[in-house]
Amino acid sequence: MNEHTVYFKGLVTILACTGLFVLLAIPLILRKVPRNGLYGFRTPKTLRNDEIWYEANSFFGWGMVFASVVSAIAINVLYSLPELTPEQFLKSSLVALVGPLVITIILTFIRIRNLN
Numbered sequence: 001m002n003e004h005t006v007y008f009k010g011l012v013t014i015l016a017c018t019g020l021f022v023l024l025a026i027p028l029i030l031r032k033v034p035r036n037g038l039y040g041f042r043t044p045k046t047l048r049n050d051e052i053w054y055e056a057n058s059f060f061g062w063g064m065v066f067a068s069v070v071s072a073i074a075i076n077v078l079y080s081l082p083e084l085t086p087e088q089f090l091k092s093s094l095v096a097l098v099g100p101l102v103i104t105i106i107l108t109f110i111r112i113r114n115l116n
Contacts (some may be wrong), residue, residue: 006086007086007089010079010090011075011076011079011093013093014072014093014096018069018075021064021065021101024039025062026061028057028061028064029065030058031057035047040053041060041108043109043112045112046112055111055115056108059108060104060108063107066104067100067103068100071096071100071101074096074100075096
C-alpha cells in the first residue's frame with residue numbers, strides 16, 4: 001500500500017467526520033431537537049427540563065462546530081508534515097478529532113451544572 005494513500009485516506013476520513021459533526025450540530029444549535037432518549041446531550045438534568053435541554057444542546061452544538069473546525073485545521077496541519085510515519089499520522093489524526101470533542105463534552109457538563 002502506498003503511504004501517501006494512507007495519509008490521504010486519513011485526511012478524508014477526519015474531514016468527513018468533522019463535516020458529519022457539524023451537520024449533527026445544526027439542529028441542536030437551532031433548538032429543533034426535543035427531549036428524547038437517542039439524539040442530543042442526554043443527562044438526567046437535561047432530560048427533566050425542556051429549558052435546560054435546549055440550552056445545553058445549543059451550547060453543545062456550538063461546541064461541536066468549534067471542535068470540528070479545530071479538528072479540520074489540525075488534520076490539515078498534520079497532513080502537511082512530511083516527517084510523520086503513517087502510524088504516527090493516524091494516531092495524531094484520531095487525537096485531533098477526539099481531543100476537541102472531549103473538551104466540548106467536558107465544557108457542556110460544566111455548563112449544565114451551572115444551569116438552574
